Amino acid sequence: MASELSPSSSTSTPAYKPRYIDIGINLADPIFRGKHHGTQRHPDDLSAVISRSQEVGCTKLIVTGSDFTSSREALEIAKQYPGTVYTTAGIHPCSSAIFSSANKHEDTDGHTMPCDPDPSAPIPEDHEPDHEKTQKIIADLRQLIDDARSQSSAAHLVAFGEFGLDYDRLHYCSRKIQLHSFAAQLDLVLSLKPQLPLFLHSRAAHADFVALLKEKFGGRLERLERGGVVHSFTGTAAEMRELMDLGLYIGTNGCSFKTAENCAVVREIHLDRLMLETDGPWCEVRPSHEGWRLLVEQTKKEQQQQLSLSESTTPGTSTPSSAAATADGSAPSANGSGAATPNGQKPSQQQQSQRKGKKPQKKEPEIPERWKTVKKEKWVEGAMIKGRNEPCMIERVSKIVAAIKGVSEQEVCEAAWKNSVQVFGLDESA
Ligand SMILES: [Zn+2]
Numbered sequence: 001m002a003s004e005l006s007p008s009s010s011t012s013t014p015a016y017k018p019r020y021i022d023i024g025i026n027l028a029d030p031i032f033r034g035k036h037h038g039t040q041r042h043p044d045d046l047s048a049v050i051s052r053s054q055e056v057g058c059t060k061l062i063v064t065g066s067d068f069t070s071s072r073e074a075l076e077i078a079k080q081y082p083g084t085v086y087t088t089a090g091i092h093p094c095s096s097a098i099f100s101s102a103n104k105h106e107d108t109d110g111h112t113m114p115c116d117p118d119p120s121a122p123i124p125e126d127h128e129p130d131h132e133k134t135q136k137i138i139a140d141l142r143q144l145i146d147d148a149r150s151q152s153s154a155a156h157l158v159a160f161g162e163f164g165l166d167y168d169r170l171h172y173c174s175r176k177i178q179l180h181s182f183a184a185q186l187d188l189v190l191s192l193k194p195q196l197p198l199f200l201h202s203r204a205a206h207a208d209f210v211a212l213l214k215e216k217f218g219g220r221l222e223r224l225e226r227g228g229v230v231h232s233f234t235g236t237a238a239e240m241r242e243l244m245d246l247g248l249y250i251g252t253n254g255c256s257f258k259t260a261e262n263c264a265v266v267r268e269i270h271l272d273r274l275m276l277e278t279d280g281p282w283c284e285v286r287p288s289h290e291g292w293r294l295l296v297e298q299t300k301k302e303q304q305q306q307l308s309l310s311e312s313t314t315p316g317t318s319t320p321s322s323a324a325a326t327a328d329g330s331a332p333s334a335n336g337s338g339a340a341t342p343n344g345q346k347p348s349q350q351q352q353s354q355r356k357g358k359k360p361q362k363k364e365p366e367i368p369e370r371w372k373t374v375k376k377e378k379w380v381e382g383a384m385i386k387g388r389n390e391p392c393m394i395e396r397v398s399k400i401v402a403a404i405k406g407v408s409e410q411e412v413c414e415a416a417w418k419n420s421v422q423v424f425g426l427d428e429s430a
Pocket residue numbers: 115162200201231232
């Protein structure tokens with residue numbers, strides 16, 4: 001497919017407009033409605049989150065369903081944003097205690113489970129899977145999928161999941177129950193006609209994870225009709241290679257770049273197996289991460305390129321050649337003061353430098369911020385919330401992957417776009 005190119009306003013070099021699909025974004029989490037730990041802290045700003053995403057070129061979002069509540073809510077959101085929001089449906093390993101006879105389930109106030117490891121005391125292993133509960137859960141899941149597929153909005157549900165194994169967080173659900181939940185849901189997938197692609201979660205559980213997939217779908221996963229992605233990948237290079245050999249895709253987000261070792265694994269992901277995600281509100285790239293260091297380096301390089309470009313052209317008309325151009329082809333904000341105005345127009349570089357000259361600025365952030373970011377208590381319309389990762393931050397993920405692999409951002413974005421469209425059967429024209 002042809003990549004999207006737009007002419008630069010000042011040079012004949014066409015600037016690449018990145019396009020992204022956030023394959024893992026927990027927009028059904030009440031945090032995107034202003035609710036933090038059960039308390040309404042600010043107005044519902046979901047539509048602003050989605051428009052910020054579209055503004056950076058992240059035009060398709062696959063909202064994660066990780067239990068019944070979030071799977072249903074995700075479908076509701078998808079109905080409001082046809083062609084933009086798609087969904088998954090399934091039971092996350094950390095929400096799988098509902099399969100247990102003890103039915104111990106952490107109260108999360110409706111929030112999704114972070115994919116970040118959060119180890120504490122494991123819950124006892126002695127509870128058995130409850131077969132009656134299991135039958136009911138699987139029947140309800142099947143109903144949810146059938147209902148979604150029978151509606152005119154059938155195209156919304158694009159994957160089964162999020163499900164899998166998470167041995168880093170046994171305090172939410174024991175190993176035994178997680179294995180039971182994963183197996184029961186894999187059986188459900190096998191019985192769906194047609195099957196759905198899989199949106200998988202695997203943490204510190206690789207051997208069991210692969211063994212169960214092979215048990216259900218065959219040694220080469222030959223009975224897995226639509227493929228799947230192992231999202232939020234943080235495993236070893238050998239584990240990642242085994243997943244790629246099985247035909248699975250690898251989803252990367254901020255959690256994939258924490259250490260130099262993590263980044264060395266990302267370097268080995270083949271472009272034709274790569275997908276991008278934010279896993280918001282979780283898994284943001286943090287200053288303590290190796291990925292952040294790479295992002296700072298990359299930013300400095302881009303700023304130098306911009307500087308030399310603007311020195312050789314009329315000030316105020318240059319367009320950065322980097323993939324930081326916004327979805328509408330205009331220049332991105334070069335610093336925190338360049339937040340988009342409510343009507344979406346951004347100040348020109350000239351206006352920005354004038355503004356800079358007029359008033360003393362706060363210390364410039366290491367990484368340019370397109371939008372003002374505030375604490376949840378200080379919410380103002382149009383601002384992002386500190387610590388709440390959003391789909392518009394996917395451009396950081398792609399920049400870091402490009403820096404790690406030593407390829408252009410265009411190569412990363414286009415490969416991930418193609419893989420995601422293909423696996424999830426997304427309508428590119430919508
Ligand atoms: Zn996950």
